[in-house]
Amino acid sequence: MRRLGELETAIMDVLWAASAPLTVRAVLGSLSRDPEPAYTTVMTVLDNLHRKDIVTRERTGRAWAYRPALGRDEFDAEAMASVLESSADRGATLLRFIGKIGPEELARLRSLMDEASE
Structure with missing residues (x-):
């Protein structure tokens, strides 16, 4: 398992603090970064974290909702x-x-x- 990058860490902090799975938009809204990353950047990072089995995802309507695979x-x-x-x-x-x-x-x-x- 490799170390997380700066944006990956910020996204995981949001997910670990959440009580339920979050969509890309919800994660983006909870990030406190200046400048704010693009929606597609957060989506790509979450997809990469999913491929690495660091997060799981489930369908919520038309969007994916993500949660940490581990505490x-x-x-x-x-x-x-x-x-x-x-x-x-x-x-x-x-x-x-x-x-x-x-x-x-x-x-x-x-x-x-x-x-x-x-």
Whole structure:
């Protein structure tokens, strides 16, 4: 799983915040970007996200309505796992990651690891 681009991330943020599937027009109306992207740009990005299985879609009248295939936490976990899988040296990658997180996050990670091993 590759990282999302800037517009993909903005669109996914809109979809993750929504309580129901959204049409292209609804996504476009919820984006706060200047300049506002074109309708066809948002439609293309959503179609690409669908082809990558990042969103699902269903017909709503004549339009498609989109929703995330995974919750934000699940998506982020998949992205992190993908980085580890592509690493030539997982231990070195993990060590660098741990070196970049703060003391509170490190303590939380230790606590989660302890819980997982019980």
